[in-house]
Amino acid sequence: MAVRIRVRGQVQGVGFRPFVWQLAQAHGLSGRVLNDPEGVLIWADAAPAAFLASLRSEAPPLARVDAVEVTDVDDEIMVGAFVIAGSEGQGAETRVTPDAATCPACAHEIRAPGRRQGYAFTNCTHCGPRFTILQGLPYDRARTVMAGFAMCPDCRAEYDSPADRRFHAQPIACPACGPRLWLERDGAEVAGDPIAAAAAMLRAGAVLAVKGLGGFHLACDATDGAAVALLRARKRRPAKPLAVMAPLPVLRGIARLTPGDEAALADPAAPVVLVATGAAPLPDAVAPGMTRLGVMLPYTPLHHLLCDAVGRPLVMTSGNLSGEPQVIGNDEARAKLAGFVDAFLMHDREIARRLDDSVERADPPMVLRRARGRVPGTLALPPGFEAAPPVLAYGAEMKAAICLTKGGQALLSHHLGELDEPLTWAEFLKAEADYTQLFEHRAAVLACDLHPGYRASAHAEAEAARRGLPLQRVQHHHAHLAACLGESLWPLEGGPVAGVILDGTGYGADGTVWGGELLLGDYRAVTREGFLAPAPLPGGAAAAREPWRNAVMRLDAAGRGDLADRLFGDKPLAALRQAARAGVNAPMASSAGRLFDAVAALLGLCPDRQSYEGEAAMRLEALAEGVVAAPYGFGPGLDPAPMIRALAADLEAGRPAPEIAAAFQAGLAQAFAAPARALVAAGRARAVVLSGGCFQNAGLLTAMRTALEGVPVLVQARVPANDGGLALGQALVAAAASLPESH
Template sequence: MDGFAGEIIEISGIVQGVGFRPFVYRLALRLGLDGTVSNAGGRVLIHAGGPRAGLDAFAAALTAEAPPLARIERVERHPAALPEPGFRIVESGAGTVSIGVVPDVATCPACLAEIADPKARRLRYAFTNCTDCGPRFSIVAGLPYDRPATTMAGFAMCPACRAEYENPADRRFHAQPIACPDCGPRLWLEREGAEIASSDPILDAAELLRAGGILAVKGIGGFHIACDATNPEAVALLRTRKHRPTKPLAVMADLATAHRLCVINPDEEAALQAPAAPILLLPMRPDAGLAPGLAPGQSHLGLMLPYTPLHHLLLKATGCPLVMTSGNRSSAPQIFRNEEARTGLAGIVDAFLMHDRPIARRLDDSVARFAAGRLRVMRRGRGLAPLPLALPEDFADAPPVLAMGGELKSALCLTHGARALLSHHLGDLDEPATGDAFETALADYSALFAHKPQVIAADLHPDYRASRLAAALAEARGLPLESVQHHHAHIAAAMAENGWRRADGKVVGIALDGLGLGEDGTVWGAEVLLCDYRESRRIACLSPIPLAGGDAASREPWRVLLAHLDRAFGRAAVDGDAHLAALFAGKPVPTLRAMMDKGLNAPFASSAGRLFDAVAALLGLAPDRLSHEGEAAMALEAVAAGDAAPYPFDIRTQGDLIEIDPAPLWRALRADLAAARPFPEMSAAFHAGLAEAFVLVAARAAEEAGTRAVALSGGVFQNARLLEETAARLGARGLTPLIPAEVPANDGGLAFGQAVVAAARHMA
C-alpha cells in the first residue's frame, strides 16, 4: 500500500520482566499499527506495519514512554514486509541470551492499595503483584522470561487471573508472576515441622512477635529472622541463639515509623522508596525507642521499608518495627529452601512463616548509604542484581570475560559486549557452605545468561578458593587466565564505573582495605598506585608492620596495636608507660614479640584496615577479639564528631617507594590520651590525618604523571567520614576523585575490576 511500510524493530537493554511487551501492544493499538511483539533472547523483537508517520511515532515512543523499570540501550529499525492485520503478543523466540534480566521490584502503590481494599479479590493476599512490581530475578529459571521459565510454572492461572493476564487494558497484562488466593502460592505458619491451624497466618505470626517470639519469614530471596525491634529481651535472645553478639541487625519499618527511628533527608527517603528498596544506613535518633542491642556502639541503623505484600501485612499486624536479619546460622549462607530452613534454623526461631513459591536463587538484601554526595552500594543483592553495568565506551569490542572475585564478600562478573553483569553478594568463601554456594552460582549465572567466556580472571592470590576454581576452569576449557593484583582490581573497578576509557591514560589510585596479596609477595592494604587498565605500579604505602599470628591479628586488634606501638616508641618505652602497658595485661606479649623478631607467622602488611583496628584498640573501642569483620573500624567511625586538625604522618622515600609512616600519629594519640582529649575529637583527627597523608602523596603522583584523576576504592572507603574527607581534600587541590557508587568499594566489586583489566589486556 502506498505510504505504508513494514519494519523489524529490535530493542536491547532491560526489556524483560518490566511489562515491555504489553506496553508495545498498547502503543501499537493506539497508533493503529499491525504486527507482533515477542522476547528473543535478551531483546524484544517487534514486527510492525502501518503508515510511515505512525511507525516513526511508534519508534520514538518506544523510548520516550517506556515502562519505568525498563532501560532502553538501543533501538534498531530494519525494513520488512507488511505484517498480518492486527497486533498481538506472540510466544518468545530463541536467541542468544544477553545480560538483561530485571531485579526483584518492591510492591507498587496500586498493589499495596489492592491488598487493603475490602472489595478486592486479593484483599490481604501476600503474593499480589503486577507488571510494575513483584518477584523477577528470584523466580527466573531460564530465559526468555515467560511463566514456564519461572518458579511460578507450577501454579496454573485461574479463569480470573487468566482474564487479567490476557487483557491489554489491565496492569497485569502478561505479568508472569500473576497470582491470587484461588490459584497462587499459599502462606502458612508452622512449628517443629507441623503446620499450625490458622485462619490468618500473618495475624498469628504477628501475635508471636508481639509476645517476644522469634520468627523465620520466607521472603523473595530467602529467609529472614524477625523479632520485635523494640523488645530488648527478644533482641538479646536472637543474638544468643544466632551466636551474633555485636554485629548490627537490620530493621524493617514503614516510612512513618522510619522517620521516628532515624534522621532521613529527602534523597534518603527516595532511596528507601525506590524499586530496589535496599537496606540504608541512616543516623539513629537518640529517642527512637529501639532495643539498645540492635547496633551496639554504632551511630547508624540499617533500615529498610517493607518491599513485599507479606512484609507490609506483617508489619501492620505487628504494629512495631521488626528486626529482619538474614535467615542463617552465623557465617553460613542465607537459607532459601523450606526444608533447609526447618533444619538450619531449628533452635533459633520459634516458628516459621512459610510459603510454597520456590526461590530460584538466594538473594541477600542490598545495603547502601549516602556518602560524598550520592548513594553508594555496600552490598549488591536483592533489588539491584542482576542490573548490568555499562563499560567505558572503548570496551565495546572487548572479549567476554568471566571474573571470579576474591575470598571475602565474593561476587562473580560476566562481561558481554559493552556491559558487565556483577552478581549478587555470595559471601565469604572461607566458609565451606558459602564456597559450595559460590560454585552453584557460577553454574547458575553461566547457564542462565548463556555466557561463553574467552578469558577468565582471578585474584593474584593463588590459594583463594575462587582463584583455584578459576585456574581449573581455564585449564579445562583451554582459556587464558589473567591474575589481577587485588588493589589494581579495586582501582580499575572505580575507573570503569566512572567511564574512564582505555584511551584516557593513567590515573592515580588510593586503595585502602584490609589485606591483599601484593605483586612483591608481601601483604598490601594501604597503597597509592599509578594505574591504567592493563597494569599498575605501586608508588606509596603505609609503613608495614608485622601481623603477629597472621590471620589472628585480623581478629584481635590488640596484636596490631602492640606492633604499631613497639615500632613507634620502642618496646622499653611501651613497657614503661603504665597506660600503654595496661592495654596488654594478661596477653602473651613476649611470645608475640619473639614471633615478630623471627618472622614466624608474622607477615609484614601495609594495611589501613588494621590501622583502624589498632587506633580503636588504643581508645578502648575494640574488644580483645572481634565478633565480625569491621567491628573496630565501625566503632571508631561512629564515635567521630566535629572538625579536628589532622593528626600528623611522616612521608619519606624508601628506595623507589614512598612510605606513609604513622609514628607521629601514635605520638599525638599518646599525648592526647594523657591530656584526656575527648574521643570524638581524637577519632575525627585520625580520619582527617589519614585522608590528608594519602591525598598529599596522591597529589604529588598525579602532578608527576600528568593526570588530574584519583580513584578511591577498597573496603576502608566504605567509611563515609574518611571518603568525604579524602574527596574534599582532592577537590581542594583541583583533582577529580573517581569513586565507586553502583559497584561496592569493598571486595564485592573486585570481580568487576578484574573483568575490565582482563578485557583490556586482550584488546588491541
C-alpha cells in the first residue's frame, strides 16, 4: 500500500527532492520523489504526521510550500529504498524560482582553497541563477543555457549525490567544465587574472561594463568623484541616483543601516535598498540632492570576487543606452557600450532574459521596482477568486509590466520600462510571448488601461480581436486600488473601501486627466467621491518635464500670480497663460504628482527641467525627511489654493525650505485623510487603501497612516504602488467582472 503526496509551490530548483530524500531516510520510508509539471510528487509506504509537518517547517531556504496534499493509493506497493526519480512530463503548473544571491556556503567556497576558489560561477541548490537561465519547464539543465556545458566527473558526482548540496543544481559548474570569465579591452582579451586586472582598472578611475545575472552593469569606484562624473558624462545621466554595491561591512561605513535595511539587503533576492546616507558619505555625484542611497550586496560570486579585489564600494548602474533596455549579450554590449566603458568584464554564459535589479525600501517596506530576485514569484489571489478564468493584463505605458493569473495565483512580470521607446516595446512583446509560453498560459479574458493612446491598450485591443477574447478596459486609478486590495488579500466580497490614489496622471472615466483621487468601491466598481481641484497642464507632456509650468498655474489659481512673475519672469509666462485660458494643449488635471512638481519648483528644486522622471518629487521628499511641521490647510473640495497662499507667504518670509516641504506633505496627507476617514465612519467603507506612485514617498505614506490612525489602512509592500503594479489591479478587476456577485 502507498500514499501519494503532492507538494505545490516554489519547490523546483531549490533542493526540495534531496531534502525529501533525507527526510524519508530519517523516517525510514520507502518510495520515490520526483518533479513534474505541478511541482513535487512523493510516493511513500506511509505518511507519518511528523514527516508531513517537516515538509513545510524544514523546507530548503528558497522553497515556498503552498500546499501538501495526501491521497491513499491502493494499486502501488512501496518496498525497499527511497529514491529520487527523474522528472516526468512537461508543463508549467509549478512555480519557477527567482534568481538567488550567493549563499554563505558558496561565498566561503570561492574564498577557500579548493577547486572552486576564485571561480566566478559557483552555485548550489540554495543559490545562483534560475529565471535568467531558464528556457523551458520542468527546470532541468537541458532546458537552461547551461545545456552546452557538459559536466566534468567531479561536478557530475556532486550532481548525482542526494547528500550533496549540489544534487541536481542545474547551473552546477567549476573551472574545468563551466563558463569562463575574461577582461576585454580594445577588442582583445587581457592576459592574466581578469578579476585582478578589472580591479586595478577600477581603482585607477576607469569605467567598466560588468556582465551580471540579468544584464550588464556600468561600474566605477563610488568613492572617486572624477570616475563617477566620467560615467555620468559618458552615459548622459546628469543627476539620477546611481546604485552602489559593496559588502556589508563597507556599506556600514557609508550608510546608516537599520536592522530592517540589513535584513532586506541579505534577502536571497538581493535588491537595491534605499538607505540613509552615513557619516562618511560618498561624493554627492553618486546621488545628487538625495538623503537616501540605493545600495546592494554582491549577489554573484563574480561580484563578491570583484568587490574583494577592489576593496571599495562600486557604482553599479544599468548598462544601457539612455531610455533603452539593459544590454544582455556580449556582442550587443560591444556594439552599444563601447563608448561608455574602458573595458568589459564578461563571460560566456548566456542570459535568457534581461532583468534589472529590484529596488526596495525596508521602512516602510515597499517595492519600487520589481525585477531580478522577485520574479517570477507569484502572489496568491484573494478569497473569492478561486473560479476566476485565466486573465492576461497589459499594464500601463510607463513602468510597464504584464500580469497573468492562473490556478489561484497571479504572476506579475518584471519591470519592462517605458513603452514609447521602440526597443522597450520589443521587450514588452517578447515578455508577453515568453511568459505565456513558459507558464502555458491560455487567457480567457484580456485587460488593459482605459487610455485610448497607450500602446499596451491598443495592443490588447488588437489581441482581443485576433483571439476572439473579451477585453476589460480598466480605469487607471481603479486598477491602483484593486492592486492594493489584491496584495492585501481583501476578499472579493470583502465590501467597499475608500481609496486615496495619488499619482502623476491617469485617464479618467470622464475623459479628463486624473491623479489626485478619493475613490469608493471594490474590485467590481468604484465611484469618484473627491479629487484634487484641477489645474491646467500647459504644454501637456511638457508640464511633466518642466515643474515651473505647474508652479505658475497653481500660483495663478491661488491669486499669487505676482509671485509667479517674480520667480519665473524669465519664462514665456504670457504665452503660457494664454494657452491655459484658451485650453490649447493645456488639459485640466487633478494630478497630485504635478502638485508635488509645483511645490518643488517654488522651493527652487529643478524648476526648469527634470533630468529624470520623478526628480522634483524625490528631491522634495529628501528635503522634508526628518522634519516635523504643522500641516498647511487645503480648502473645501480638496482645493490646494489656501495651501499655496500660505506656502507663498512663508517663502517670502524666509521660512526654511525643509519646513515648507514638510508642511506641504503633512497638509496633503491631512486633506485626503479627513474625507477618507469620514467614509469609514459613515459605514460606507470598511478600510482605506493608499496607492499610486506618490506613495513611494515614505514621508507622505507615514503622514497618511498617522492621519488615519484607528482606521484600517491597506498599503502595498510586495507590489509597486506605482504603475509597475497596475497590471495586477487590471487582472483582478477583469477577473471580478467575470464572476457572479453573491447576494
